[in-house]
Amino acid sequence: MNYQWNWSFFLDTAMSSDETYLDWLISGLGWTVAIAISAWIIALVLGSIIGTLRTAPNKLLATLANAWVETFRNVPILVQLFLWFFVFPELLPRELSLWVKQDMPAKEFFTATIALGLFTSARVAEQVRAGIQSLPRGQRNAGLALGFTQAQTYRFVVLPMAFRIIIPPLTSEFMNAFKNSAVAFAIGVMDLTFVSRQIVEESGHVIESLLAATLLYFLCAFLANRIMVFIERRVRVPGFIIAK
Amino acid sequence: MIDIKNVSKWYGNFKVLTDCTTNVAKGEVVVVCGPSGSGKSTLIKCVNALEPIQQGQIIVDGTTVSDPKTNLPKLRARVGMVFQHFELFPHMSITQNLAIGQIKVLGRSKDEAIERGIKLLDRVGLKAHANKFPGELSGGQQQRVAIARALSMDPICMLFDEPTSALDPEMINEVLDVMVELAQEGMTMMVVTHEMGFARKVAHRVVFMDAGQIVEDAKKDDFFGKPRSERAQQFLSKILSH
Numbered sequence: 001m002n003y004q005w006n007w008s009f010f011l012d013t014a015m016s017s018d019e020t021y022l023d024w025l026i027s028g029l030g031w032t033v034a035i036a037i038s039a040w041i042i043a044l045v046l047g048s049i050i051g052t053l054r055t056a057p058n059k060l061l062a063t064l065a066n067a068w069v070e071t072f073r074n075v076p077i078l079v080q081l082f083l084w085f086f087v088f089p090e091l092l093p094r095e096l097s098l099w100v101k102q103d104m105p106a107k108e109f110f111t112a113t114i115a116l117g118l119f120t121s122a123r124v125a126e127q128v129r130a131g132i133q134s135l136p137r138g139q140r141n142a143g144l145a146l147g148f149t150q151a152q153t154y155r156f157v158v159l160p161m162a163f164r165i166i167i168p169p170l171t172s173e174f175m176n177a178f179k180n181s182a183v184a185f186a187i188g189v190m191d192l193t194f195v196s197r198q199i200v201e202e203s204g205h206v207i208e209s210l211l212a213a214t215l216l217y218f219l220c221a222f223l224a225n226r227i228m229v230f231i232e233r234r235v236r237v238p239g240f241i242i243a244k
Numbered sequence: 245m246i247d248i249k250n251v252s253k254w255y256g257n258f259k260v261l262t263d264c265t266t267n268v269a270k271g272e273v274v275v276v277c278g279p280s281g282s283g284k285s286t287l288i289k290c291v292n293a294l295e296p297i298q299q300g301q302i303i304v305d306g307t308t309v310s311d312p313k314t315n316l317p318k319l320r321a322r323v324g325m326v327f328q329h330f331e332l333f334p335h336m337s338i339t340q341n342l343a344i345g346q347i348k349v350l351g352r353s354k355d356e357a358i359e360r361g362i363k364l365l366d367r368v369g370l371k372a373h374a375n376k377f378p379g380e381l382s383g384g385q386q387q388r389v390a391i392a393r394a395l396s397m398d399p400i401c402m403l404f405d406e407p408t409s410a411l412d413p414e415m416i417n418e419v420l421d422v423m424v425e426l427a428q429e430g431m432t433m434m435v436v437t438h439e440m441g442f443a444r445k446v447a448h449r450v451v452f453m454d455a456g457q458i459v460e461d462a463k464k465d466d467f468f469g470k471p472r473s474e475r476a477q478q479f480l481s482k483i484l485s486h
Contacts, residue, residue: 142331147321147349239379
Protein backbone atom coordinates (compact mmCIF):
# COMPACT_ATOMS: atom_id res chain seq x y z
CA MET A 1 0.00 0.00 0.00
CA ASN A 2 1.39 3.32 -1.05
CA TYR A 3 -0.27 5.55 1.48
CA GLN A 4 1.21 8.66 2.96
CA TRP A 5 0.36 8.28 6.66
CA ASN A 6 -0.16 11.56 8.44
CA TRP A 7 -1.28 11.40 12.04
CA SER A 8 -0.11 14.88 12.99
CA PHE A 9 -2.88 16.53 10.98
CA PHE A 10 -5.16 15.98 14.02
CA LEU A 11 -3.35 18.90 15.64
CA ASP A 12 -4.19 21.22 12.73
CA THR A 13 -6.95 23.73 13.18
CA ALA A 14 -10.11 22.77 11.35
CA MET A 15 -11.06 24.99 8.45
CA SER A 16 -14.57 25.73 9.59
CA SER A 17 -13.74 26.54 13.23
CA ASP A 18 -10.92 27.55 15.53
CA GLU A 19 -10.64 24.10 17.09
CA THR A 20 -8.23 21.35 16.13
CA TYR A 21 -9.45 18.04 14.68
CA LEU A 22 -8.32 16.43 17.91
CA ASP A 23 -10.69 18.73 19.80
CA TRP A 24 -13.46 17.50 17.53
CA LEU A 25 -12.61 13.90 18.21
CA ILE A 26 -12.59 14.46 21.96
CA SER A 27 -15.89 16.30 21.82
CA GLY A 28 -17.38 13.50 19.68
CA LEU A 29 -16.10 10.94 22.15
CA GLY A 30 -17.76 12.95 24.93
CA TRP A 31 -21.17 12.79 23.24
CA THR A 32 -20.78 9.08 22.51
CA VAL A 33 -19.91 8.32 26.12
CA ALA A 34 -22.72 10.56 27.40
CA ILE A 35 -25.33 8.84 25.23
CA ALA A 36 -24.07 5.33 25.97
CA ILE A 37 -23.89 5.80 29.75
CA SER A 38 -27.24 7.62 30.04
CA ALA A 39 -28.93 5.06 27.80
CA TRP A 40 -27.36 2.26 29.83
CA ILE A 41 -28.74 3.67 33.08
CA ILE A 42 -32.23 3.90 31.53
CA ALA A 43 -31.87 0.38 30.14
CA LEU A 44 -30.66 -1.11 33.40
CA VAL A 45 -33.41 0.46 35.52
CA LEU A 46 -36.28 -0.18 33.09
CA GLY A 47 -34.93 -3.56 31.97
CA SER A 48 -34.65 -4.79 35.55
CA ILE A 49 -38.20 -3.74 36.37
CA ILE A 50 -39.69 -5.09 33.14
CA GLY A 51 -37.68 -8.32 33.26
CA THR A 52 -38.78 -8.92 36.85
CA LEU A 53 -42.42 -8.23 36.02
CA ARG A 54 -42.25 -10.80 33.24
CA THR A 55 -41.79 -13.46 35.90
CA ALA A 56 -44.36 -11.99 38.30
CA PRO A 57 -47.39 -14.03 39.38
CA ASN A 58 -49.66 -11.21 38.16
CA LYS A 59 -50.68 -12.19 34.60
CA LEU A 60 -51.63 -8.68 33.46
CA LEU A 61 -48.30 -7.16 34.49
CA ALA A 62 -46.41 -10.05 32.92
CA THR A 63 -48.29 -9.58 29.64
CA LEU A 64 -47.64 -5.84 29.55
CA ALA A 65 -43.96 -6.44 30.26
CA ASN A 66 -43.81 -9.03 27.48
CA ALA A 67 -45.43 -6.58 25.08
CA TRP A 68 -42.78 -4.00 25.99
CA VAL A 69 -39.97 -6.39 25.16
CA GLU A 70 -41.55 -7.50 21.89
CA THR A 71 -42.08 -3.90 20.81
CA PHE A 72 -38.57 -2.66 21.38
CA ARG A 73 -36.81 -5.84 20.37
CA ASN A 74 -38.52 -6.42 17.05
CA VAL A 75 -37.82 -3.06 15.37
CA PRO A 76 -34.34 -1.96 14.19
CA ILE A 77 -32.68 0.64 16.40
CA LEU A 78 -32.26 3.05 13.48
CA VAL A 79 -35.97 2.93 12.66
CA GLN A 80 -36.82 3.41 16.33
CA LEU A 81 -34.54 6.44 16.43
CA PHE A 82 -36.29 7.99 13.42
CA LEU A 83 -39.69 7.24 14.94
CA TRP A 84 -38.78 9.06 18.14
CA PHE A 85 -37.20 11.94 16.24
CA PHE A 86 -39.64 12.51 13.39
CA VAL A 87 -42.93 10.84 14.35
CA PHE A 88 -43.23 11.03 18.12
CA PRO A 89 -43.24 14.88 18.34
CA GLU A 90 -46.16 14.96 15.88
CA LEU A 91 -48.25 12.85 18.25
CA LEU A 92 -47.84 15.26 21.16
CA PRO A 93 -50.34 18.01 22.04
CA ARG A 94 -49.83 21.04 19.78
CA GLU A 95 -47.88 23.27 22.18
CA LEU A 96 -45.65 20.55 23.49
CA SER A 97 -45.07 19.42 19.91
CA LEU A 98 -43.94 22.89 18.88
CA TRP A 99 -41.66 23.18 21.88
CA VAL A 100 -40.03 19.83 21.14
CA LYS A 101 -39.52 20.72 17.49
CA GLN A 102 -38.26 24.27 17.99
CA ASP A 103 -37.01 25.04 21.49
CA MET A 104 -36.05 21.83 23.26
CA PRO A 105 -32.38 22.06 24.24
CA ALA A 106 -30.06 19.24 23.12
CA LYS A 107 -33.04 17.63 21.43
CA GLU A 108 -30.94 15.25 19.32
CA PHE A 109 -28.99 14.06 22.34
CA PHE A 110 -32.10 13.35 24.42
CA THR A 111 -33.86 11.62 21.55
CA ALA A 112 -30.90 9.37 20.86
CA THR A 113 -30.47 8.59 24.57
CA ILE A 114 -34.11 7.66 25.06
CA ALA A 115 -34.29 5.63 21.86
CA LEU A 116 -31.13 3.68 22.70
CA GLY A 117 -32.16 3.36 26.35
CA LEU A 118 -35.55 1.85 25.51
CA PHE A 119 -34.13 -0.39 22.80
CA THR A 120 -31.51 -1.72 25.21
CA SER A 121 -34.01 -2.03 28.05
CA ALA A 122 -35.87 -4.72 26.10
CA ARG A 123 -32.68 -6.71 25.76
CA VAL A 124 -31.76 -6.26 29.43
CA ALA A 125 -35.30 -7.29 30.41
CA GLU A 126 -34.92 -10.48 28.40
CA GLN A 127 -31.70 -11.32 30.22
CA VAL A 128 -33.14 -10.50 33.65
CA ARG A 129 -36.07 -12.81 32.93
CA ALA A 130 -33.74 -15.58 31.82
CA GLY A 131 -31.60 -15.10 34.92
CA ILE A 132 -34.59 -15.30 37.25
CA GLN A 133 -35.96 -18.37 35.51
CA SER A 134 -32.61 -20.13 35.61
CA LEU A 135 -32.79 -20.26 39.41
CA PRO A 136 -34.24 -23.39 40.97
CA ARG A 137 -37.89 -22.91 41.85
CA GLY A 138 -37.11 -24.04 45.38
CA GLN A 139 -35.24 -20.79 46.03
CA ARG A 140 -38.39 -18.77 45.66
CA ASN A 141 -40.31 -21.28 47.78
CA ALA A 142 -37.63 -21.06 50.48
CA GLY A 143 -38.04 -17.29 50.59
CA LEU A 144 -41.81 -17.50 50.74
CA ALA A 145 -41.69 -20.28 53.36
CA LEU A 146 -39.62 -18.01 55.62
CA GLY A 147 -42.49 -15.53 55.55
CA PHE A 148 -41.16 -13.12 52.92
CA THR A 149 -43.71 -11.38 50.72
CA GLN A 150 -43.35 -11.81 46.94
CA ALA A 151 -41.52 -8.47 46.80
CA GLN A 152 -39.14 -9.43 49.61
CA THR A 153 -38.50 -12.79 47.98
CA TYR A 154 -37.41 -10.99 44.82
CA ARG A 155 -35.39 -8.41 46.71
CA PHE A 156 -33.49 -10.72 49.07
CA VAL A 157 -33.48 -14.11 47.36
CA VAL A 158 -34.18 -14.12 43.63
CA LEU A 159 -32.68 -10.94 42.18
CA PRO A 160 -29.30 -11.01 43.96
CA MET A 161 -28.55 -14.38 42.41
CA ALA A 162 -30.23 -13.67 39.06
CA PHE A 163 -28.09 -10.57 38.53
CA ARG A 164 -24.91 -12.40 39.42
CA ILE A 165 -25.76 -15.08 36.88
CA ILE A 166 -26.46 -12.62 34.05
CA ILE A 167 -23.38 -10.44 34.46
CA PRO A 168 -21.71 -11.97 31.34
CA PRO A 169 -24.61 -11.21 28.94
CA LEU A 170 -25.13 -7.82 30.62
CA THR A 171 -21.48 -7.09 29.88
CA SER A 172 -22.13 -7.57 26.17
CA GLU A 173 -25.16 -5.33 26.42
CA PHE A 174 -23.17 -2.56 28.12
CA MET A 175 -20.59 -2.79 25.34
CA ASN A 176 -23.40 -2.74 22.77
CA ALA A 177 -24.65 0.52 24.26
CA PHE A 178 -21.39 2.18 23.16
CA LYS A 179 -21.40 0.59 19.75
CA ASN A 180 -25.10 1.13 19.03
CA SER A 181 -24.81 4.78 20.05
CA ALA A 182 -23.22 5.33 16.63
CA VAL A 183 -26.69 5.51 15.08
CA ALA A 184 -27.15 8.87 16.83
CA PHE A 185 -25.21 10.60 14.03
CA ALA A 186 -28.19 9.89 11.75
CA ILE A 187 -30.27 12.52 13.55
CA GLY A 188 -27.38 14.95 13.85
CA VAL A 189 -25.80 14.25 17.23
CA MET A 190 -22.15 15.24 16.89
CA ASP A 191 -20.89 11.98 18.30
CA LEU A 192 -17.72 10.11 17.44
CA THR A 193 -19.12 8.75 14.18
CA PHE A 194 -20.39 12.18 13.15
CA VAL A 195 -17.12 14.00 13.82
CA SER A 196 -14.99 11.34 12.17
CA ARG A 197 -16.98 11.83 8.97
CA GLN A 198 -16.75 15.58 9.41
CA ILE A 199 -12.98 15.35 9.74
CA VAL A 200 -12.82 13.26 6.56
CA GLU A 201 -14.79 15.90 4.67
CA GLU A 202 -12.63 18.78 5.85
CA SER A 203 -9.19 17.20 5.92
CA GLY A 204 -9.42 14.41 3.38
CA HIS A 205 -7.58 12.05 5.74
CA VAL A 206 -10.05 9.18 5.42
CA ILE A 207 -8.03 6.34 6.85
CA GLU A 208 -6.51 8.10 9.86
CA SER A 209 -9.79 9.68 10.78
CA LEU A 210 -11.82 6.47 10.67
CA LEU A 211 -9.05 4.49 12.35
CA ALA A 212 -9.02 7.02 15.19
CA ALA A 213 -12.77 6.63 15.64
CA THR A 214 -12.40 2.85 15.47
CA LEU A 215 -9.73 2.88 18.16
CA LEU A 216 -11.80 5.10 20.44
CA TYR A 217 -14.91 2.90 20.09
CA PHE A 218 -12.75 -0.12 20.77
CA LEU A 219 -11.34 1.46 23.91
CA CYS A 220 -14.83 2.41 25.16
CA ALA A 221 -16.15 -1.12 24.73
CA PHE A 222 -12.99 -2.59 26.18
CA LEU A 223 -13.25 -0.36 29.25
CA ALA A 224 -16.92 -1.26 29.66
CA ASN A 225 -15.90 -4.90 29.59
CA ARG A 226 -13.18 -4.40 32.20
CA ILE A 227 -15.58 -2.57 34.52
CA MET A 228 -18.07 -5.45 34.34
CA VAL A 229 -15.36 -8.06 34.89
CA PHE A 230 -14.27 -6.12 37.97
CA ILE A 231 -17.86 -6.10 39.27
CA GLU A 232 -18.23 -9.80 38.50
CA ARG A 233 -15.17 -10.60 40.60
CA ARG A 234 -16.33 -8.37 43.45
CA VAL A 235 -19.74 -10.02 43.82
CA ARG A 236 -18.57 -13.59 43.26
CA VAL A 237 -20.20 -16.01 45.70
CA PRO A 238 -17.76 -18.34 47.49
CA GLY A 239 -18.36 -21.98 46.61
CA PHE A 240 -21.15 -21.23 44.16
CA ILE A 241 -21.02 -22.94 40.81
CA ILE A 242 -23.42 -21.54 38.23
CA ALA A 243 -23.92 -24.84 36.42
CA LYS A 244 -25.54 -26.28 39.56
CA MET B 245 -52.43 -27.99 64.65
CA ILE B 246 -52.60 -28.98 60.95
CA ASP B 247 -55.97 -30.07 59.61
CA ILE B 248 -56.22 -31.29 56.03
CA LYS B 249 -59.83 -31.83 54.96
CA ASN B 250 -60.96 -33.37 51.66
CA VAL B 251 -58.18 -31.67 49.69
CA SER B 252 -58.06 -32.12 45.91
CA LYS B 253 -55.65 -30.47 43.53
CA TRP B 254 -55.25 -30.42 39.78
CA TYR B 255 -52.41 -29.39 37.48
CA GLY B 256 -54.54 -28.43 34.49
CA ASN B 257 -56.58 -31.56 33.79
CA PHE B 258 -54.28 -33.81 35.76
CA LYS B 259 -55.51 -34.60 39.24
CA VAL B 260 -52.54 -34.81 41.63
CA LEU B 261 -54.41 -34.99 44.93
CA THR B 262 -57.74 -36.71 45.46
CA ASP B 263 -59.82 -36.04 48.54
CA CYS B 264 -56.96 -36.12 51.04
CA THR B 265 -57.88 -35.94 54.71
CA THR B 266 -55.50 -36.16 57.64
CA ASN B 267 -54.26 -34.11 60.52
CA VAL B 268 -51.26 -33.45 62.73
CA ALA B 269 -51.97 -32.75 66.38
CA LYS B 270 -49.83 -30.50 68.55
CA GLY B 271 -46.64 -32.30 69.49
CA GLU B 272 -47.30 -35.09 67.04
CA VAL B 273 -44.84 -36.41 64.45
CA VAL B 274 -46.52 -37.66 61.29
CA VAL B 275 -44.49 -39.31 58.56
CA VAL B 276 -45.90 -39.22 55.04
CA CYS B 277 -44.53 -41.90 52.74
CA GLY B 278 -45.37 -43.50 49.42
CA PRO B 279 -43.90 -44.15 45.99
CA SER B 280 -42.55 -41.37 43.76
CA GLY B 281 -45.28 -39.32 42.17
CA SER B 282 -47.81 -40.27 44.83
CA GLY B 283 -48.39 -36.61 45.68
CA LYS B 284 -46.78 -36.53 49.11
CA SER B 285 -44.47 -33.59 48.35
CA THR B 286 -47.34 -31.74 46.72
CA LEU B 287 -49.52 -32.29 49.76
CA ILE B 288 -46.96 -30.92 52.20
CA LYS B 289 -46.41 -27.84 49.99
CA CYS B 290 -50.15 -27.18 50.17
CA VAL B 291 -49.93 -26.89 53.95
CA ASN B 292 -48.14 -23.54 53.78
CA ALA B 293 -49.73 -22.63 50.45
CA LEU B 294 -46.60 -22.91 48.31
CA GLU B 295 -49.02 -24.86 46.12
CA PRO B 296 -52.65 -23.74 45.84
CA ILE B 297 -55.48 -26.23 46.28
CA GLN B 298 -58.68 -26.26 44.25
CA GLN B 299 -60.93 -28.17 46.62
CA GLY B 300 -61.14 -28.82 50.33
CA GLN B 301 -59.64 -27.01 53.24
CA ILE B 302 -56.37 -26.82 55.14
CA ILE B 303 -56.37 -25.23 58.57
CA VAL B 304 -53.11 -24.46 60.35
CA ASP B 305 -53.41 -23.40 63.98
CA GLY B 306 -56.94 -22.09 63.39
CA THR B 307 -56.09 -20.21 60.16
CA THR B 308 -57.64 -21.39 56.91
CA VAL B 309 -54.75 -21.50 54.44
CA SER B 310 -56.78 -21.31 51.25
CA ASP B 311 -58.88 -18.35 52.42
CA PRO B 312 -57.97 -15.43 50.11
CA LYS B 313 -58.08 -13.13 53.13
CA THR B 314 -55.37 -15.06 54.95
CA ASN B 315 -52.11 -13.20 55.33
CA LEU B 316 -49.92 -15.91 53.85
CA PRO B 317 -46.49 -14.42 54.68
CA LYS B 318 -47.56 -14.13 58.31
CA LEU B 319 -48.80 -17.70 58.38
CA ARG B 320 -45.75 -19.10 56.61
CA ALA B 321 -43.44 -17.30 59.03
CA ARG B 322 -44.91 -19.46 61.80
CA VAL B 323 -44.53 -22.71 59.86
CA GLY B 324 -40.95 -23.90 59.41
CA MET B 325 -40.11 -25.70 56.19
CA VAL B 326 -37.12 -27.77 55.15
CA PHE B 327 -36.64 -28.66 51.48
CA GLN B 328 -35.16 -31.58 49.62
CA HIS B 329 -32.47 -29.38 48.06
CA PHE B 330 -31.78 -27.34 51.20
CA GLU B 331 -32.43 -24.03 49.43
CA LEU B 332 -30.08 -21.96 51.50
CA PHE B 333 -29.48 -18.56 49.92
CA PRO B 334 -26.12 -19.04 48.16
CA HIS B 335 -25.13 -15.36 48.17
CA MET B 336 -25.41 -15.02 51.95
CA SER B 337 -23.09 -16.35 54.63
CA ILE B 338 -24.48 -19.00 56.99
CA THR B 339 -25.04 -16.35 59.65
CA GLN B 340 -26.91 -14.12 57.19
CA ASN B 341 -29.02 -17.07 56.10
CA LEU B 342 -30.02 -17.61 59.72
CA ALA B 343 -30.64 -13.95 60.49
CA ILE B 344 -32.41 -12.54 57.46
CA GLY B 345 -35.86 -14.00 58.14
CA GLN B 346 -35.75 -12.94 61.76
CA ILE B 347 -34.77 -9.40 60.80
CA LYS B 348 -37.00 -8.81 57.77
CA VAL B 349 -40.06 -10.80 58.84
CA LEU B 350 -40.07 -10.87 62.64
CA GLY B 351 -38.51 -7.44 63.00
CA ARG B 352 -35.79 -8.57 65.38
CA SER B 353 -32.66 -6.45 65.72
CA LYS B 354 -29.58 -7.58 63.85
CA ASP B 355 -27.70 -8.45 67.02
CA GLU B 356 -30.61 -10.38 68.45
CA ALA B 357 -31.10 -12.29 65.19
CA ILE B 358 -27.43 -13.19 64.88
CA GLU B 359 -27.25 -14.29 68.52
CA ARG B 360 -30.27 -16.55 68.07
CA GLY B 361 -28.92 -17.83 64.76
CA ILE B 362 -25.53 -18.74 66.22
CA LYS B 363 -27.20 -20.49 69.14
CA LEU B 364 -29.19 -22.69 66.75
CA LEU B 365 -26.11 -23.24 64.60
CA ASP B 366 -24.33 -24.48 67.70
CA ARG B 367 -27.25 -26.78 68.36
CA VAL B 368 -26.90 -28.45 64.97
CA GLY B 369 -23.16 -28.66 65.55
CA LEU B 370 -22.00 -26.14 62.97
CA LYS B 371 -20.98 -23.10 64.96
CA ALA B 372 -17.49 -23.20 63.45
CA HIS B 373 -18.96 -22.62 59.98
CA ALA B 374 -20.86 -19.41 60.80
CA ASN B 375 -18.92 -17.25 58.36
CA LYS B 376 -18.80 -19.67 55.46
CA PHE B 377 -21.12 -19.66 52.48
CA PRO B 378 -23.57 -22.48 51.66
CA GLY B 379 -21.50 -23.57 48.66
CA GLU B 380 -18.59 -24.30 50.98
CA LEU B 381 -20.54 -26.80 53.09
CA SER B 382 -21.43 -30.44 52.43
CA GLY B 383 -25.03 -31.40 51.69
CA GLY B 384 -25.60 -32.73 55.19
CA GLN B 385 -24.19 -29.57 56.73
CA GLN B 386 -26.33 -27.39 54.46
CA GLN B 387 -29.45 -29.29 55.44
CA ARG B 388 -28.65 -28.88 59.12
CA VAL B 389 -28.25 -25.14 58.55
CA ALA B 390 -31.60 -25.18 56.73
CA ILE B 391 -33.22 -26.78 59.78
CA ALA B 392 -31.60 -24.17 62.02
CA ARG B 393 -32.86 -21.43 59.69
CA ALA B 394 -36.42 -22.72 59.95
CA LEU B 395 -36.10 -22.96 63.73
CA SER B 396 -34.77 -19.42 63.96
CA MET B 397 -38.30 -18.19 63.23
CA ASP B 398 -39.62 -19.99 66.33
CA PRO B 399 -42.15 -21.99 64.32
CA ILE B 400 -45.25 -23.61 65.81
CA CYS B 401 -44.69 -26.65 63.59
CA MET B 402 -42.18 -27.94 61.04
CA LEU B 403 -42.67 -29.33 57.56
CA PHE B 404 -39.97 -31.55 56.07
CA ASP B 405 -40.14 -32.26 52.35
CA GLU B 406 -37.86 -35.26 51.70
CA PRO B 407 -35.04 -33.72 53.75
CA THR B 408 -32.57 -36.55 53.14
CA SER B 409 -33.38 -37.58 49.57
CA ALA B 410 -30.69 -35.41 48.01
CA LEU B 411 -27.97 -36.42 50.44
CA ASP B 412 -25.08 -38.82 50.14
CA PRO B 413 -25.79 -41.91 52.26
CA GLU B 414 -23.08 -40.99 54.75
CA MET B 415 -24.71 -37.67 55.50
CA ILE B 416 -28.24 -38.86 56.05
CA ASN B 417 -27.76 -39.73 59.70
CA GLU B 418 -26.37 -36.38 60.79
CA VAL B 419 -29.57 -34.78 59.49
CA LEU B 420 -31.87 -37.46 60.90
CA ASP B 421 -30.19 -37.08 64.31
CA VAL B 422 -31.16 -33.43 64.40
CA MET B 423 -34.72 -34.30 63.38
CA VAL B 424 -35.01 -37.05 65.99
CA GLU B 425 -33.85 -34.67 68.67
CA LEU B 426 -36.41 -32.14 67.53
CA ALA B 427 -39.16 -34.73 67.61
CA GLN B 428 -38.18 -35.84 71.09
CA GLU B 429 -38.42 -32.26 72.29
CA GLY B 430 -42.07 -32.28 71.29
CA MET B 431 -41.95 -30.28 68.05
CA THR B 432 -45.02 -30.77 65.86
CA MET B 433 -43.68 -32.27 62.64
CA MET B 434 -45.01 -33.39 59.28
CA VAL B 435 -42.27 -35.28 57.47
CA VAL B 436 -42.30 -36.55 53.92
CA THR B 437 -39.58 -39.19 53.82
CA HIS B 438 -38.55 -42.67 52.75
CA GLU B 439 -36.54 -43.13 55.94
CA MET B 440 -38.55 -45.84 57.61
CA GLY B 441 -35.99 -46.08 60.40
CA PHE B 442 -36.80 -42.51 61.32
CA ALA B 443 -40.51 -43.26 61.16
CA ARG B 444 -40.12 -46.27 63.45
CA LYS B 445 -38.09 -44.31 65.93
CA VAL B 446 -40.07 -41.12 66.39
CA ALA B 447 -43.26 -41.06 64.33
CA HIS B 448 -46.61 -41.24 66.06
CA ARG B 449 -48.52 -41.87 62.86
CA VAL B 450 -47.69 -42.85 59.33
CA VAL B 451 -49.67 -41.64 56.33
CA PHE B 452 -49.22 -43.73 53.19
CA MET B 453 -50.05 -42.16 49.84
CA ASP B 454 -50.43 -43.61 46.38
CA ALA B 455 -51.61 -41.98 43.16
CA GLY B 456 -52.67 -38.77 44.89
CA GLN B 457 -54.73 -40.49 47.56
CA ILE B 458 -54.18 -41.19 51.21
CA VAL B 459 -54.40 -44.97 51.22
CA GLU B 460 -53.55 -45.54 54.82
CA ASP B 461 -53.40 -43.32 57.89
CA ALA B 462 -52.47 -45.36 60.91
CA LYS B 463 -50.64 -45.41 64.21
CA LYS B 464 -46.99 -46.28 63.66
CA ASP B 465 -47.16 -49.74 65.18
CA ASP B 466 -50.28 -50.62 63.22
CA PHE B 467 -48.72 -49.42 60.00
CA PHE B 468 -45.51 -51.38 60.37
CA GLY B 469 -47.19 -54.33 62.07
CA LYS B 470 -50.15 -55.03 59.85
CA PRO B 471 -50.85 -52.48 57.14
CA ARG B 472 -54.45 -52.82 56.01
CA SER B 473 -54.10 -51.97 52.33
CA GLU B 474 -52.41 -54.28 49.90
CA ARG B 475 -50.60 -51.31 48.30
CA ALA B 476 -48.96 -50.38 51.60
CA GLN B 477 -47.99 -54.01 52.23
CA GLN B 478 -46.31 -54.13 48.83
CA PHE B 479 -44.53 -50.83 49.45
CA LEU B 480 -43.25 -51.93 52.84
CA SER B 481 -42.12 -55.32 51.65
CA LYS B 482 -40.15 -53.68 48.86
CA ILE B 483 -38.36 -51.09 50.94
CA LEU B 484 -37.85 -53.16 54.07
CA SER B 485 -36.82 -56.43 52.44
CA HIS B 486 -33.09 -55.77 52.60
